[in-house]
Amino acid sequence: MTIAATDRSRASYASHPSRSRGRFHGEADSAMRNAFQRDRDRIIHSAAFRRLKEKTQVFVAHEGDQYRTRLTHSLEVSQIARTMARALGADEDLAEALALAHDLGHPPFGHEGERVLAERMKAFGGFDHNAQTLRVITKLEVRYPEFEGLNLTWESLEGIVKHNGPLIGPGREVEDLAWAFTDYPHWRELELDTHAGLEAQIAAISDDIAYNNHDIDDGIRSGILEVEPLREIPLIGGIFDRVEKRWPAIDKTVKTHEVVRELIGIMVGDVLEETRRRLAVHKPDSEDALRRLPEPVVTFSEDMMETLAVLRRHLFAHMYTHYKVNRMMSQAGRVTRDLFDLYLSDPGVLPTDVQARIDGQAEETAARVICDHIAAMTDRFAMEEHRRLFTVQGYF
Structure with a gap:
């Protein structure tokens, strides 16, 4: 079958930057880029996007430079998304932005890292990589003097949060949402009970x-x-x-x-x-x-x-x-678990800027800051940090 669209017209049900619901923190329009293009560029320039280059897809990043990482995976997703968006009359820039952003909340070591953080954070609101992506783009990225996060458009935020479908509906209540979703002040405005856009x-x-x-x-x-x-x-x-x-x-x-x-x-x-x-x-x-x-x-x-x-x-x-993958994941789980437990019991070993966000705070806040710190790590940094903290030779 022919995949390419016969023309570049936009479907009536597609998103359009001129009809965007805007940003929660108002900004002047760009003379060179539309709203969705700016979203895409902010994602690409984010620290979280750069760190994907050494985060596990299936094989831990240090296993070899021929395997996919979260970064190369995200680039492949964006290429496929642009192709389909063009064929369906959707907005290519928005589809690309969403494809590039979908894994920004993944911790090191793929799903094993996520499993361990979810286990350790169970008493403190839990951990979910999709919710963490929202936290990254609305709070943890520190790049602009006027606002926290990247201040993406409503369409990008909604698409990132709901790309796998509605979060509220039959059998899924607000109380079931991961903590990071409801911590976002504007979460109700993202209409979590509907499907995402095209x-x-x-x-x-x-x-x-x-x-x-x-x-x-x-x-x-x-x-x-x-x-x-x-x-x-x-x-x-x-x-x-x-x-x-x-x-x-x-x-x-x-x-x-x-x-x-x-x-x-x-x-x-x-x-x-x-x-x-x-x-x-x-x-x-x-x-x-x-x-x-x-x-x-x-x-x-x-x-x-x-x-x-x-x-x-x-x-x-x-x-x-x-068994080879299981061995990698077993090691990854131990690294993640050891780091979390040590940081929570002895926050003095954390970098000074991270300690500053913990000092005087309740254990729940401390755990969340530590979780954010670990989730941001690459595979390589997490392993090096583990070596420094748990291996005597690492001090010399």
Whole structure:
């Protein structure tokens, strides 16, 4: 199928910078960039975005420079998001901004780091990387004299918070929200009971497409994933067959790249076809009408979702729980746990500026400051900090 849009017209239900609901801290418009372009640029220039270069995707960052990190993953997500936004008549700049920002709240060591922080913060409001992303962009980034955070537009904030769907609804009450969501003064204005806009839905599905495919690539590259069992998954096996038929003597690495490239194209095409089908059924005529639909419009077809379920089970069984990955994650968990416990029991070992935010505060506030400090670390910095604090040689 043809993926590219036949023209560059914007859909009536897409976001538009001229119709933005604005920023919670008023600013003068830029003469050179629209509101969503400024959001994207602020995200790119943030310290949190730079730190993604050494944060785990699957393989801890120091395991090798050939594997994806959170930064390279985010760039791949943004490329897919822009392609789909263009094809669907959505705002490319907003879709790109949301794709680039979606992982800013991730701590070091991927989901293992998040698991440990959630465990340690259970008595202090919990920890959730999506909520932490909101905290990063509205409070923890310190770059501007007039306001805390990045002061992004309403559309960017809403899209970042709700890119995985409504946070309030049947079976999900306000009391269930992570602390960092409700700590944000304007959280009620983000309409947490509706779906996100078109661009946020695009960014979310682009994340799924990117990580499923680059995990295959990195898994094969590492030697943890074997090709033959992957071929048992019908869609993937068919792609391998086509690639090998066309290039019988192709190098294994190039073959993997070609298979992944084709698989990404198939997934993107599937999403576009299903999205257009749902748009034709629901016929939203505005941004708000799309947000208030009973289901998301940007998603995979049922057939593709079944295939992806098989793929994810395979990746879980043969990659995510492989003993080499388990060893990395076990070490990562110990590092995160040790740092949190030491900082909370002996805050005097923290940097002076972090100590200043703790002095005289209740334990709950101290724990949150420590959690923010650890969540901001890269894999490499966390491991070096652990070596300095827990290894005698580190002092000399």
